[in-house]
Amino acid sequence: MDLKDYRLSDGLYDELVTQSGRGRIGFGELSKFLRKSDAASLNQKKAAAELAIKTLGISFTVYSDGENIDRQWPFDIIPRLIQEAEWRRIESGLKQRLKALNCFITDVYNGRNIIKDGIVPGDIIQSSKDYRPECEGMRPKFDVWAHICGTDLIRDADGTVYVLEDNLRVPSGVSYMLENRNISKRIMPELIERHGVLPMDDYPSQLFDTLCSISPRAIKSPEVVLLTPGTFNSAYFEHAFLAQRMGVELVEGADLMVDSDDFVYMKTVEGPAKVDVIYRRIDDQFLDPEVFRADSMLGVPGLMRAWRAGHVAIANAPGVGVADDKVVYTYVPAMIRYYLSEEPILPNVPSYLCSDPDQRQFVLENLRDLVVKPANESGGYGMYIGPRETEKFTGKMRKQIVKNPRNYMAQPIISLSTVPTWIDDKLDPRHVDLRPFILQGKHNYVTAGGLTRVALVKGSLVVNSSQGGGSKDTWIVRTNVAEATARVV
Amino acid sequence: MLSRVAERLYWFGRYMERTENIARLIAVYSNLLLDLPKSAFIWDSLVKITGFESEFEDRFAAASERNVVKFLFDDPSCSLRATTRQARENARTTRDLMPNEVWEKMNELHYLLAADVSKCINRNRRHTFLSEIIDLCLELNGYLNGSMSRKSPYYFLKLGRNIERADMTTRVIDVACLNLIGLTKIQEAQDNILWMGVLQSLNAHQMYRQQVQDRINDVDVVDFLLKDEHFPRSVGYCISDVTRSIKHLPNNTLALRAARRVKRITTKVSTDVLLDSEQLHASIDDIQEKLSAVHSSLLQSWFRTS
Numbered sequence A: 001m002d003l004k005d006y007r008l009s010d011g012l013y014d015e016l017v018t019q020s021g022r023g024r025i026g027f028g029e030l031s032k033f034l035r036k037s038d039a040a041s042l043n044q045k046k047a048a049a050e051l052a053i054k055t056l057g058i059s060f061t062v063y064s065d066g067e068n069i070d071r072q073w074p075f076d077i078i079p080r081l082i083q084e085a086e087w088r089r090i091e092s093g094l095k096q097r098l099k100a101l102n103c104f105i106t107d108v109y110n111g112r113n114i115i116k117d118g119i120v121p122g123d124i125i126q127s128s129k130d131y132r133p134e135c136e137g138m139r140p141k142f143d144v145w146a147h148i149c150g151t152d153l154i155r156d157a158d159g160t161v162y163v164l165e166d167n168l169r170v171p172s173g174v175s176y177m178l179e180n181r182n183i184s185k186r187i188m189p190e191l192i193e194r195h196g197v198l199p200m201d202d203y204p205s206q207l208f209d210t211l212c213s214i215s216p217r218a219i220k221s222p223e224v225v226l227l228t229p230g231t232f233n234s235a236y237f238e239h240a241f242l243a244q245r246m247g248v249e250l251v252e253g254a255d256l257m258v259d260s261d262d263f264v265y266m267k268t269v270e271g272p273a274k275v276d277v278i279y280r281r282i283d284d285q286f287l288d289p290e291v292f293r294a295d296s297m298l299g300v301p302g303l304m305r306a307w308r309a310g311h312v313a314i315a316n317a318p319g320v321g322v323a324d325d326k327v328v329y330t331y332v333p334a335m336i337r338y339y340l341s342e343e344p345i346l347p348n349v350p351s352y353l354c355s356d357p358d359q360r361q362f363v364l365e366n367l368r369d370l371v372v373k374p375a376n377e378s379g380g381y382g383m384y385i386g387p388r389e390t391e392k393f394t395g396k397m398r399k400q401i402v403k404n405p406r407n408y409m410a411q412p413i414i415s416l417s418t419v420p421t422w423i424d425d426k427l428d429p430r431h432v433d434l435r436p437f438i439l440q441g442k443h444n445y446v447t448a449g450g451l452t453r454v455a456l457v458k459g460s461l462v463v464n465s466s467q468g469g470g471s472k473d474t475w476i477v478r479t480n481v482a483e484a485t486a487r488v489v
Numbered sequence B: 001m002l003s004r005v006a007e008r009l010y011w012f013g014r015y016m017e018r019t020e021n022i023a024r025l026i027a028v029y030s031n032l033l034l035d036l037p038k039s040a041f042i043w044d045s046l047v048k049i050t051g052f053e054s055e056f057e058d059r060f061a062a063a064s065e066r067n068v069v070k071f072l073f074d075d076p077s078c079s080l081r082a083t084t085r086q087a088r089e090n091a092r093t094t095r096d097l098m099p100n101e102v103w104e105k106m107n108e109l110h111y112l113l114a115a116d117v118s119k120c121i122n123r124n125r126r127h128t129f130l131s132e133i134i135d136l137c138l139e140l141n142g143y144l145n146g147s148m149s150r151k152s153p154y155y156f157l158k159l160g161r162n163i164e165r166a167d168m169t170t171r172v173i174d175v176a177c178l179n180l181i182g183l184t185k186i187q188e189a190q191d192n193i194l195w196m197g198v199l200q201s202l203n204a205h206q207m208y209r210q211q212v213q214d215r216i217n218d219v220d221v222v223d224f225l226l227k228d229e230h231f232p233r234s235v236g237y238c239i240s241d242v243t244r245s246i247k248h249l250p251n252n253t254l255a256l257r258a259a260r261r262v263k264r265i266t267t268k269v270s271t272d273v274l275l276d277s278e279q280l281h282a283s284i285d286d287i288q289e290k291l292s293a294v295h296s297s298l299l300q301s302w303f304r305t306s
Helices: A028-036 A039-056 A084-109 A122-126 A174-187 A189-195 A203-213 A236-246 A303-308 A332-340 A357-365 A391-403 A481-488 B003-035 B042-050 B053-059 B065-074 B080-092 B100-113 B123-147 B152-182 B188-201 B205-211 B218-227 B235-247 B253-268 B271-275 B277-303
Strands: A059-064 A067-072 A075-083 A148-155 A161-167 A224-227 A249-251 A256-258 A264-268 A271-274 A277-280 A313-315 A370-374 A408-412 A418-423 A426-435 A437-440 A444-446 A451-455 A469-477
Touching (some): A028 A075, A039 A067, A039 A075, A039 B100, A075 A084, A075 A426, A084 A332, A084 A444, A084 A469, A174 A203, A174 A236, A174 A451, A203 A224, A203 A236, A203 A277, A203 A437, A256 A303, A264 B003, A303 A313, A357 A391, B003 B065, B003 B080, B003 B152, B003 B188, B003 B277, B042 B053, B042 B065, B042 B152, B053 B065, B065 B080, B080 B100, B100 B123, B152 B188, B152 B235, B188 B205, B188 B218, B205 B218, B218 B253, B218 B271, B253 B277, B271 B277
Parallel strands (some): A075 A469, A224 A249, A224 A277
Antiparallel strands (some): A148 A161, A264 A271, A437 A444
16 A cells, blocks of 8 residues: 555645655554555455454444344554654643543532632523532532543644543443454554554553542442443443443442432342442433432432432532533633643633624624534534535524524534545545543543544544444554654754 | 342343253254154144244244244244344343353354344255354353352353253153154154154253163153253253252242252152153143242342342
């Protein structure tokens, strides 16, 4: 495969190949490997990857017609590479961000100084769909509410990495990140070795340590459980995977109960056993039918009582969603300055708040060049992409913004970077994003890399696996000094 | 361990055992067919063994070879595909307790059964196909036996396997007796073939031969399959093993009592009863009823405690 034949898209940033058609510095081993490979050998690796996915049973679940349908995990064999030096900076930026977000959540439910000091307008919190009055006055251990965060990063045309959003509610994808590495190890072990790829498989033990650190009981082995909505959930594979890797019980709501002493117990063959920490993978509204949705069959009646009494830790804590909101997002750089007295290391994508009259005016005048997002939807739902929509929908959007400005924010269209992807016997650029996972408990931690999602359809920016997106292994490669010097000389 | 997980492991054990049994039944009956007169009743018997006659009749007019094999391949009630799917759904939620290879084998089995039904209907390919299924089941059991700690999860799995096995053995005996009641005119040579088929369908032929020196006859076969203490598919052995598993579990009084009851009535079946098909049928009914009482005792003691 000659990289000269790799057709870059004009004006976009490709992560492996420069506009002049040369491999980027530091990624020489991968470029060399691709140059030496022919279609047959890459197809062979592709087949090996597909076989591994099949026998390892790596799947995501789609529920339809009353049945679980397992789709095999879509994986592209060409890894996406990032220099270690750049990664270290991103890593500190991610830790900084989660620290500030946790300070913000503590503040929102206790005192609200950030509002009193005029940094964040008060109505943003009052009107947030995910503000939970039940959490007022709570101080979880270490003042950490969001213990697990999946932050979406994108790279613009000039190479700058931006934060697109912070997923604090129940971020998923980490199991696929780990399985992608397993597949790479099977199909290109020598390349991993030559690039000195940073390992990432300590995530489950780091997660377990984080969860143990927030146990209310100071005992050597606290009882940690992972609460899943069950097999019908699309992320069930991940729930089972993580429970197994951490060696904790995978429980459903019906396996737990809150007794009259306000402690949480799980039902075992030996009788009830006390639970210290719940890593929940269900949304707030389903957690406790006594407090939130009464029709929830997934939750545990009385769970909020036990949590408020400090008898059980819940990760992420109830009420974190208040900081996972597209409008609150725009204030994160301000939060970093306010709580940590630091400058933000990672920039936000420039955003316009429709609640601000001047910014709203700008949005309405430039609607066709912008992306408009509803404040508290996730997974790309309800998004408006200016250049692509019909006149009719644009008019409707305009009316909705005027009617309910708090619900919307707008951003310029970012040209996501591309990575060579093996499609129909050739290397073709496809758009990618990146979701690293950040942990915060007694200590904090960032995965070495993250889940790279790739839009497999040419020109598409949609990376969701349910909508034709795929994934790639992400390699943080040790900076190769010799190679860098050789280029300069 | 979680009560729900214990229950799912138990069902996983049952469904895996059922898959293996159905595959073996089809294989053995396909062979038997070659040795019996064309009008023989054997395909009808297979449906009877599963206990899903009405589901079969809803779908097919006649118990022809093709129809029965198709039914046992893909019907939602009791087919290879259905039992594997059930086993896999139970494994999905308990896989963290079993060796990783079990889940891999489970997936292999699942994909194998996603194959076209013709693989099973076509007589030339049937044998290979069924052997593949049986081999996968055995490999899977090998991983369970070889690398699972002897703790509660293992015992629940084993309980499922042995209760299912005991149940299947009683069904095979029962249907064989029913066939004999209706068909007195069958010749002695065929009678012999039939009982050999019964032994083979439970993989018992060789061990029976080593145990019983006399020529194959109904009384000895049924006695062996009901009471033998050493053959792993005889009802007697299965129940002893169920009792051993129960002894390793906490709060076991109720279940232990239920298992001992099955043991007692199985041992009590006399030669007189064995000689009379109708009396035997009644005894087997009784054993099956007590077996299902063991199942209920598991629910009460461990799975659905309130």
